[in-house]
Amino acid sequence: xxxxxxxxxxxKDEMTKWSRFMKAQGSTIGLVPTMGYLxxxxxxxxxxxxxxxxxxxxxxxxxxxxxxxxxDLSTYPSNxxxxxxxxxxxxxxxxVVFNPFNLYDYGVGEGGETMKRGEEEKGEKVISCVESxxxxxxxxxxxxxxxKGLCGxxxxxxxxxxxxxxxxxxxxxxxxxxxxGKKDYQQWRIIRRMVRxxxxxxxxxxxxxxxxxxxxxxxxxxVHLSPQEREKALSISRSLYEAKKAAENGERYxxxxxxxxxxxxxxxxxxxxxxxxxxQESLENVEVIQRPVVFCIAAWFGNVRLIDNMxxxxxxxxxxxxxxxxxxKKVAIS
Amino acid sequence: xxxxxxxxxxxKDEMTKWSRFMKAQGSTIGLVPTMGYLxxxxxxxxxxxxxxxxxxxxxxxxxxxxxxxxxDLSTYPSNxxxxxxxxxxxxxxxxVVFNPFNLYDYGVGEGGETMKRGEEEKGEKVISCVESxxxxxxxxxxxxxxxKGLCGxxxxxxxxxxxxxxxxxxxxxxxxxxxxGKKDYQQWRIIRRMVRxxxxxxxxxxxxxxxxxxxxxxxxxxVHLSPQEREKALSISRSLYEAKKAAENGERYxxxxxxxxxxxxxxxxxxxxxxxxxxQESLENVEVIQRPVVFCIAAWFGNVRLIDNMxxxxxxxxxxxxxxxxxxKKVAIS
Numbered sequence: 001x002x003x004x005x006x007x008x009x010x011x012k013d014e015m016t017k018w019s020r021f022m023k024a025q026g027s028t029i030g031l032v033p034t035m036g037y038l039x040x041x042x043x044x045x046x047x048x049x050x051x052x053x054x055x056x057x058x059x060x061x062x063x064x065x066x067x068x069x070x071x072d073l074s075t076y077p078s079n080x081x082x083x084x085x086x087x088x089x090x091x092x093x094x095x096v097v098f099n100p101f102n103l104y105d106y107g108v109g110e111g112g113e114t115m116k117r118g119e120e121e122k123g124e125k126v127i128s129c130v131e132s133x134x135x136x137x138x139x140x141x142x143x144x145x146x147x148k149g150l151c152g153x154x155x156x157x158x159x160x161x162x163x164x165x166x167x168x169x170x171x172x173x174x175x176x177x178x179x180x181g182k183k184d185y186q187q188w189r190i191i192r193r194m195v196r197x198x199x200x201x202x203x204x205x206x207x208x209x210x211x212x213x214x215x216x217x218x219x220x221x222x223v224h225l226s227p228q229e230r231e232k233a234l235s236i237s238r239s240l241y242e243a244k245k246a247a248e249n250g251e252r253y254x255x256x257x258x259x260x261x262x263x264x265x266x267x268x269x270x271x272x273x274x275x276x277x278x279x280q281e282s283l284e285n286v287e288v289i290q291r292p293v294v295f296c297i298a299a300w301f302g303n304v305r306l307i308d309n310m311x312x313x314x315x316x317x318x319x320x321x322x323x324x325x326x327x328x329k330k331v332a333i334s
Numbered sequence: 335x336x337x338x339x340x341x342x343x344x345x346k347d348e349m350t351k352w353s354r355f356m357k358a359q360g361s362t363i364g365l366v367p368t369m370g371y372l373x374x375x376x377x378x379x380x381x382x383x384x385x386x387x388x389x390x391x392x393x394x395x396x397x398x399x400x401x402x403x404x405x406d407l408s409t410y411p412s413n414x415x416x417x418x419x420x421x422x423x424x425x426x427x428x429x430v431v432f433n434p435f436n437l438y439d440y441g442v443g444e445g446g447e448t449m450k451r452g453e454e455e456k457g458e459k460v461i462s463c464v465e466s467x468x469x470x471x472x473x474x475x476x477x478x479x480x481x482k483g484l485c486g487x488x489x490x491x492x493x494x495x496x497x498x499x500x501x502x503x504x505x506x507x508x509x510x511x512x513x514x515g516k517k518d519y520q521q522w523r524i525i526r527r528m529v530r531x532x533x534x535x536x537x538x539x540x541x542x543x544x545x546x547x548x549x550x551x552x553x554x555x556x557v558h559l560s561p562q563e564r565e566k567a568l569s570i571s572r573s574l575y576e577a578k579k580a581a582e583n584g585e586r587y588x589x590x591x592x593x594x595x596x597x598x599x600x601x602x603x604x605x606x607x608x609x610x611x612x613x614q615e616s617l618e619n620v621e622v623i624q625r626p627v628v629f630c631i632a633a634w635f636g637n638v639r640l641i642d643n644m645x646x647x648x649x650x651x652x653x654x655x656x657x658x659x660x661x662x663k664k665v666a667i668s
Contacts, residue, residue: 103533139497172533172535197498198475199505281469
């Protein structure tokens with residue numbers, strides 16, 4: 001198949017119209033929501049979406065609703081033309097890039113017409129989504145338990161911003177399927193829970209985390225790491241691998257595993273935001289591994305906050321415990 | 335047209351399937367969400383919906399998510415067969431009655447399959463929507479400013495319950511249009527705001543409040559009033575009418591209007607929960623009437639909490655001020 005140029009849609013109503021037209025023809029639609037500055041991780045989401053739907057919509061929108069004032073909204077990297085080039089080169093291509101200017105501006109009409117965007121500078125950075133006006137955006141979706149832990153502790157408005165913008169994208173694009181990366185594990189769980197609890201008729205697919213050749217989890221924010229910071233940041237994935245191996249070899253006590261990872265990252269010069277081993281479904285803390293868990297990490301290297309995670313599946317653990325026990329000395333982590 | 339028997343659907347997936355099938359045939363769908371025990375007010379919503387859509391779905395579901403533990407969920411009146419009879423007698427009829435058993439039970443499967451309801455007693459009262467389980471319903475929609483005032487003060491979880499169940503119904507029924515009564519003025523505004531802020535592709539129609547022949551606002555809860563309480567409760571609509579007339583005749587000061595209404599209701603034996611004059615759009619308190627406002631009342635008569643409201647449109651006010659000033663003495667309210 002030759003390279004396919006995606007249709008670029010910037011207007012909400014036009015997006016909905018396109019989707020409804022295509023669905024009326026019998027096509028299914030897969031949505032991949034992104035904030036742009038695409039890398040191989042995003043491309044893997046597109047490829048996953050292609051398995052589940054006839055037509056692919058990739059949204060590129062840096063959502064101001066999920067950034068606190070002290071966070072990196074203004075420096076979040078972007079390269080729209082580069083993104084389009086990358087999407088064009090995906091085998092099978094994508095059909096639409098939905099790239100709205102501002103999803104939180106509703107104009108002044110009663111009931112809220114969508115903004116007429118002819119006048120705006122497209123390159124301009126959006127400062128805040130919520131005007132301090134009594135007619136501004138004020139509807140937020142809270143996934144009350146899942147949003148609290150992990151990233152929710154240091155980023156208290158993050159997940160209400162994520163859940164809300166995803167609901168908006170779902171209502172605008174009306175996809176049959178949407179794909180989210182398990183790199184953002186908590187986000188993926190929150191979206192699944194929201195879809196279940198609000199009865200969205202959309203299938204949510206979790207796509208595996210993609211790593212650089214040296215193990216660093218792919219992230220648009222990696223571009224901000226200096227070469228030295230990047231090298232040090234490898235301590236995250238390396239210690240997670242070691243911890244996972246140790247768990248598979250019989251180390252069930254989370255404190256020990258967590259201390260090992262935290263210390264390794266700290267020794268490398270990172271500042272740990274959290275290191276937690278949690279239930280894969282409820283994201284509640286686990287003391288002793290007895291069921292599928294996921295080891296979640298957030299750590300700062302320089303001014304860059306990185307997240308990573310690794311699933312430890314009890315099935316694997318149970319199956320391989322006997323076999324792997326022999327190797328225990330090789331992966332001692334204390 | 336002869337009486338039409340509505341199709342009764344109890345399963346979410348079946349409801350969505352029906353809607354999608356009908357929409358694929360080119361039909362538009364209008365939704366009228368109710369909690370049952372239908373009266374003429376509901377029927378007026380159905381008639382309004384008929385003007386805007388080809389096919390009509392009436393949902394009948396007493397939503398536990400909007401009742402606090404101390405409220406009247408367990409005594410909320412119901413009469414399903416009577417409701418069906420009433421809907422059958424509407425000219426043009428309705429196409430579907432969506433009457434789910436429990437919208438908050440997702441079964442145990444990961445990702446949440448809808449409950450298989452074969453075993454349950456249909457007549458059983460639902461006690462609470464939210465099991466205290468970490469896998470229970472935990473997603474709630476907050477319309478953060480509009481939910482605070484009026485009924486939100488004494489019913490703090492009410493509007494998050496309403497907004498959430500309406501979003502669920504929207505996602506299950508996927509209507510083109512939905513009709514809400516302006517009797518529940520704050521609810522209507524909250525739903526409109528939610529629809530705008532979350533980009534639901536659904537048109538929201540506000541339908542005028544319907545009154546009994548003597549002026550009492552129609553409500554399913556009126557059935558709980560004793561004949562004496564019912565007579566006393568007329569003080570609400572009567573004083574609101576007087577206040578509206580006074581405003582149209584030039585009385586712009588809200589304190590005076592509010593005191594008149596509160597005193598009238600109290601003299602009749604009612605207990606005022608709130609009496610407020612607010613902006614029609616933002617629902618913020620108004621001191622002096624200079625733009626369209628709505629006079630909102632909640633009051634208890636016996637164990638029954640009643641709400642009522644009356645719009646005072648500044649346009650009318652401006653237009654009729656000169657003409658009406660002559661009558662001022664007739665409607666002195668101080």
